[in-house]
Amino acid sequence: MPKPTKTVAAPAASEGSGAAPIKVGVYSYYVLAVLLLIYIVNFIDRTILSIVAQPMKEELGLADWQLGVLSGIAFAVFYVVMGVPVARLAERRNRVKIISGLIVIWSIMTAVCGLAQNFTQILLARFGVGVGEGGCSPASHSIIADYFPRKQRSFALSLYSMGIPAGALFGALIGGWTAQHFGWRMAFMVVGLPGLLLALLMLTIREPLRGRFDPVASTEAPSLMDALKLLARKKTFVHICIGATLATFANYGISSFAVPYLLRGFDIKLAAASSGYGLVTGIAAVFGVALGGWLVDRFGAKDRRWYTWIPAIGVALSTPLYILTFAQTSLVALASFVVLPAIIHYLYMGPTYGLTSNLVEPRMRATAAAILLLFMNLFGLGFGPTVVGILSDIFASNAYAGQFLTDCPGGIAPAGSAAPALAACKLASFTGLKYGMYVAAAVYLWSAVHYFLAAKSVTADLAVYDH
Numbered sequence: 001m002p003k004p005t006k007t008v009a010a011p012a013a014s015e016g017s018g019a020a021p022i023k024v025g026v027y028s029y030y031v032l033a034v035l036l037l038i039y040i041v042n043f044i045d046r047t048i049l050s051i052v053a054q055p056m057k058e059e060l061g062l063a064d065w066q067l068g069v070l071s072g073i074a075f076a077v078f079y080v081v082m083g084v085p086v087a088r089l090a091e092r093r094n095r096v097k098i099i100s101g102l103i104v105i106w107s108i109m110t111a112v113c114g115l116a117q118n119f120t121q122i123l124l125a126r127f128g129v130g131v132g133e134g135g136c137s138p139a140s141h142s143i144i145a146d147y148f149p150r151k152q153r154s155f156a157l158s159l160y161s162m163g164i165p166a167g168a169l170f171g172a173l174i175g176g177w178t179a180q181h182f183g184w185r186m187a188f189m190v191v192g193l194p195g196l197l198l199a200l201l202m203l204t205i206r207e208p209l210r211g212r213f214d215p216v217a218s219t220e221a222p223s224l225m226d227a228l229k230l231l232a233r234k235k236t237f238v239h240i241c242i243g244a245t246l247a248t249f250a251n252y253g254i255s256s257f258a259v260p261y262l263l264r265g266f267d268i269k270l271a272a273a274s275s276g277y278g279l280v281t282g283i284a285a286v287f288g289v290a291l292g293g294w295l296v297d298r299f300g301a302k303d304r305r306w307y308t309w310i311p312a313i314g315v316a317l318s319t320p321l322y323i324l325t326f327a328q329t330s331l332v333a334l335a336s337f338v339v340l341p342a343i344i345h346y347l348y349m350g351p352t353y354g355l356t357s358n359l360v361e362p363r364m365r366a367t368a369a370a371i372l373l374l375f376m377n378l379f380g381l382g383f384g385p386t387v388v389g390i391l392s393d394i395f396a397s398n399a400y401a402g403q404f405l406t407d408c409p410g411g412i413a414p415a416g417s418a419a420p421a422l423a424a425c426k427l428a429s430f431t432g433l434k435y436g437m438y439v440a441a442a443v444y445l446w447s448a449v450h451y452f453l454a455a456k457s458v459t460a461d462l463a464v465y466d467h
Contacts, residue, residue, distance in 0.1 A: 028148060031143065031144075031147050031205050031208075032148075032156055034201060034204070035143065035144065036159060036160055036162065036166075038103065038136065038140070039160060039161075040163045040166045040167045041191075041194075041195045041198055042106070042136055043166075044170055044175075045107065045129060045191055046075065046133060047071075047168055047171050048110070048175045048191050049071055049113070049122075049126070050255065050257070050258070050260075050385075051176055051179065051259055052179045052187050053071070053256075053257075053259065053260050054259065054260045054263045054264075054270065055270065056122075057411060059410075061409040061410045063405055063411075064388075064390075064396075064433065065386070065392075065393050066119055066389070067256075067385070067389050068386040068388060069385075069386055069389070070119075071389075072381055072383060073386045075382075076130065076377045076378050076382030076383075077378065078127045078134065079130035079378075080377050080378040082135050084224070084371065085135075086098065086102070086135025086138065086370070087142075087366040087370030088367060088370075090138060090142055091142075095139040096205050096207050097203070098135060098139050099140065100202040100203050101199070102132050102135050102136050103136075103196070104132075104196060104199050105128065105132030106128070106129050107132070107194075107198075108128075108192070108193075108196075109129045109132060109192075110129055110195070111189050113188040114186065114187070114188030137373055138366045138367070138369040138370035139366055141356075141365060141369040142366035142369065143205075143208060144156050144157060145365050146208035146209060146210055147208055150358055151301070153354050153357050153358065154300070154307075154351055154355075155293040155354075157293065157353040158290055158294070158353075159289075159293070161289045161346075161349045162285075162289045162290060164285070164289070164346075164349070165284075165285030165286045165288075165289060166282065168278060168281065169278040169281075169282025169283065171278070172259070172275060172278025172279075172282065173274070173275050173278050173279075175187045175190075175191060176270055176272075176273065176275055176278070177271045177274075178191075180270045181271070210362050210363060227360075227367045227368070230364070231359075231360070231371060234359055234457075235457040236308070236462075237355075237356065237372075239451065240308065240311075240352050240372075240451065241376075243315070243447045243450035243451040244372065244375075246443050246444070246447035246450070247311075247348050248376040248380025248381060249387075250315075250345075250440045250442075250444045251384070252380060252381045252384035252385050253385055253388040253436075254322065254437055254440050256388065257385070257437065259274050259277055260433065261430070261437065262331075264433060266331045268331065276335065280335055280338060281342040284338075284339050284340075285343070288342065288344060288345070290350075292310060292346060292347035292350040293354065295347070296351040300351075304458050305458055307351050307354070307462075308351070308355075308451045308455045308458050309451070311351050311352060312451035312452045314345055314348055315344075315347075315451065317341070318341045318344060318441070319442055319445040321341035322338075322341045322437075322441035322444070323438055323442075325338045326438060326441070345444060355458070355462075356369055358462060359461055359462065384440065387436075387439075388433075388436040388437065389436070391432075392432040392435075392436040393405065394432070395431065395435040396429055397428075398432075399432060400425070400428035404432075407421070408429065411426075412426065412429070413425040
């Protein structure tokens with residue numbers, strides 16, 4: 001049996017003040033804005049590799065499985081390894097200082113990627129980016145939960161989650177333009193080093209009182225084992241964790257190869273491909289994340305099953321819509337079809353984070369978020385791009401009359417090859433990636449099953465902390 005945690009009534013104000021509770025006001029939104037800005041830069045630094053993947057692949061002679069490893073498992077393993085211990089530290093120590101220190105690490109390591117001369121060196125640098133970024137979101141979730149009451153957390157965390165599509169948008173615009181005009185190495189420098197300024201900005205935030213908006217607060221954080229046992233008993237958490245992990249797998253599998261897909265299959269330059277991708281999907285995703293948080297806060301108040309129904313509907317419809325998108329042979333048609341799935345597949349994000357915060361006590365929130373993100377990033381981010389990259393190479397080899405990886409290093413025929421060889425390599429590379437994208441899109445449907453299953457237990461699991 002887990003050792004019960006002693007609880008007391010939540011203090012009335014910030015630590016040491018003795019004043020009445022502070023209502024959500026301008027300062028709370030300032031904190032949210034700073035954390036959102038940090039998350040945007042976090043995501044730019046995380047995903048810039050996918051923007052410059054094609055020129056980097058061609059210069060260094062990489063296979064798609066290597067691109068998948070660099071975008072996925074190489075980053076994700078160290079991201080999740082750091083996530084839980086940093087979250088445990090955040091349950092007990094100053095979260096503001098922890099986040100500030102992490103920003104310094106990942107910003108420097110992002111810039112170092114631009115100095116790499118081969119696959120191994122980029123791999124090691126990506127390890128460093130993962131180490132820095134691993135603890136940022138759990139600690140940020142915990143801070144946001146202490147600046148916004150329960151009924152506003154899904155919306156606040158949805159706004160915070162817009163750092164993902166916004167980061168993808170700005171990363172595509174800045175990274176694509178920089179890589180086309182100054183090279184892919186400079187793109188890593190440009191997006192990495194300015195992040196150091198955010199480490200100073202983070203220190204302007206006041207560390208909030210834990211559990212200030214909650215009727216009951218723990219006197220101490222439960223052990224990691226007790227936290228794991230509690231979460232494992234909550235069927236809602238188990239299913240939304242699996243559902244979110246599968247949705248993340250599909251999302252990263254598709255997004256990590258989106259720009260290379262455009263460059264291989266359509267007559268378009270890097271800056272235009274990355275900017276077009278970033279604008280269309282980034283703006284749509286911002287709308288989708290905000291819409292998901294708003295919908296569940298509106299309808300979830302009447303029936304809490306909407307907290308899982310809305311994500312389920314969004315990811316279920318994403319499968320056929322993405323498959324239809326990748327079936328298009330016209331760039332204009334593809335851009336038109338991708339908008340709707342780009343919106344609705346993000347409906348899961350805010351509700352999932354909001355539920356995770358509301359299913360546990362205040363001093364378990366960073367840990368719960370870290371465990372959720374551990375699965376989402378290890379199996380979703382880690383294996384999504386990696387599996388798509390492997391499948392792309394397999395499908396490309398099947399579509400090529402010869403030894404694809406040998407005859408087409410970096411996905412292209414060697415310099416000086418005849419026109420038929422150039423065309424054959426290009427077609428096989430594009431065809432292989434297309435079928436890899438189809439597989440990734442199908443995983444959204446699997447995700448929907450678990451969100452629908454979570455609806456069976458969500459009302460009872462949330463009722464535990466109703467007072």
